[in-house]
Amino acid sequence: MKEIIPAIDLKDKKVVRLYQGDFNSSQIYSQDPLSIARRFMKQGTDWIHVVNLDGALTSNFLKTPNFKLILDLIELVKRWGGKIQIGGGIRTEEIFNFLSEKGVNRIIVGTIALKDEETLKKLIKISKEKLTVGLDSYNGKLKIKGWTENSGDDLFSTFQKLQELGINKFIITDTNRDGSLEGPNFQIYQEINRYKNKETKIIASGGISNISDVKKVLSFSEGVIIGKALYTNRISKEDLETLIRSYRVTKLAKRIIPCLDVKDGRVVKGVNFSNLKDKGEPSEFAQYYNLEKADELVFLDISATLEERNMMYEVVKNVSEKINIPFTVGGGIKTVQDAIKLIKAGAEKVCINSAAVENPEIIKRCAERLGSQAVMVAIDAKKNGSSWEVYIRSGTKATGLDAIKWAKEVVRRGAGEILATSIDRDGTKKGYDLALVRSISKSVKVPVIASGGAGRLEDFYDAINAGAEAVLAASLFHNNQIGIIELKKYLYKRDLRVRL
Structure with missing residues (x-):
């Protein structure tokens, strides 16, 4: 910077x-x-x-x-x-x-x-x-x-x-x-x-x-x-x-966001979207990160779409009652009514992925009802030659969509934020896909959250320098390999604006 x-x-x-x-x-x-x-x-x-x-x-x-x-x-x-x-x-x-x-x-x-x-x-x-x-x-x-x-x-x-x-x-x-x-x-x-x-x-x-x-x-x-x-x-x-x-995309502080991937009511984590391992209760993780001064939480019910069921609204409500930081929920959202119900359960924002690809009109309708600031679109991308292809249904289904073009399209339709996840890097701890982060950040004027691959303190810094307004990670935080406060102090010392 x-x-x-x-x-x-x-x-x-x-x-x-x-x-x-x-x-x-x-x-x-x-x-x-x-x-x-x-x-x-x-x-x-x-x-x-x-x-x-x-x-x-x-x-x-x-x-x-x-x-x-x-x-x-x-x-x-x-x-x-x-x-x-x-x-x-x-x-x-x-x-x-x-x-x-x-x-x-x-x-x-x-x-x-x-x-x-x-x-x-x-x-x-x-x-x-x-x-x-x-x-x-x-x-x-x-x-x-x-x-x-x-x-x-x-x-x-x-x-x-x-x-x-x-x-x-x-x-x-x-x-x-x-x-x-x-x-x-x-x-x-x-x-x-x-x-x-x-x-x-x-x-x-x-x-x-x-x-x-x-x-x-x-x-x-x-x-x-x-x-x-x-x-x-x-x-x-x-x-x-x-x-x-x-020379500065925003005056806002860069955000540190732990991700709670939930399956069958439990927090899980795997590698490349597979080989999932049980990590614990969502509400316990949420309370912990609230105390650790995380800026936000993202709660993804990763099997809701695959199992063709609705979100676990009671779990969402339980988590939201125990924390006082912004809280985004995704997974299994098929209609505007689903999104509204999640906001009423306590979420600050909703995150749409598969439904946005299968029915892009849902982005516009959610933005009209909830405001763009409450609509996040997740883009799960896998490298395909010199570009990236969008995948849906927890990374199991290729769409043929170019990730950069899709990012522009979802913003045009009303998305207020993009969660960009590299399937290739997810859980590998090899660092974020900086080329993906940079390409999406340059192509849109809304905040981009980098996801997938963090393994070192430097990885978070590199992602922000590549254009990310926020950085998301799961296993590093869940396993206490890097603490939220430790990370913020590191970024602050490297001249980035963070909330301490």
Whole structure:
């Protein structure tokens, strides 16, 4: 996911911008940094970049005029549900720990990364996730101490060395371009990618002048810091909001959804939709996941359609009375009346699969009666050459339908959400079918839930990056191999918005 990060540089409690890092060239843009941060958060940004310029000059972060103001900024951003990265004069373990305890998401160091390897290694051990190194380049050589001294170190060799130490987050600035509005040094970011490890995150900074600059630099980086262009209206309020929307599908938190596959009144799980094993009582699982802070539950009566019987309404009612999280129910829904009865039994949404293929009109009728937000269509897909074929009746019957075209069709008819399950990956723990998730997500404008194949924490992250608004799993959660809270903390540390 690409990050659009507005900058707030602080000097003597004011928002300023420098030209090429020259403190004598500072220009004041606001006397009220909190209102600037509030404005950026209202425009939808997830991140705020704060630099304590006085700290960078004095090396005494805690005793600068900006210190109390920075604490207020941290509190404000957290209150808005955003994230904050802070740099400028952070040169001791004490300051790093202090900011970490205050909830700062990324803590930026520069000078100590180049001149104090012993402290740097300690910081890696304290919080590798929060540690971010700022590399400030002047003609290929790195500057330190608020850009007032040349270190003599080469940008690219230093970058490789720091990656070898285990650092995976960098802010790279061409100081010649900073504050110039002349466009970034794209060549630096192209070159740095030659040495970049897969897990390394690069945030570009310096010289941004318009939307085109942002889009181009994001082709070489995972994020971009924008400063002067915002304050001079080169990138307007509307432009910023458009940028944020274009690089983030939604402002909503990503959802973690356990799935209860039910047969004969019991939770079961198998592999590739077969070899089902009994896992326990639905109501017990539901209560457990309610306490574990799952965002939703999906309850699928997987044999109702095959056995040509109605849903177990009493089981649904019993489960819904014991939890207070959204609850989707599917399996055996043949008519609008079936769907209405499930909603009355306590479900928030209904999930339609086989009936949608056999009678597509049911999608429209359910959407008209219940609203699109209450209608989920499940698409069970199996790889077929270069495409995916839709299967129904618990994966036992091929339909000949192309999964991507079918996804577009169900949305056209009124579906408000799609549950996309890879039959090939179901229960295998080999990871979600990312190509399937990506293809469906790009083809529709409703949320897509990825299902089938989760085996590691990374699999959930990968599915969300492929376009999923929510991720669903069963056996991993049922067997306590991965906990809901554990997963959410992992995703949060990887800069995804989740409900903790």
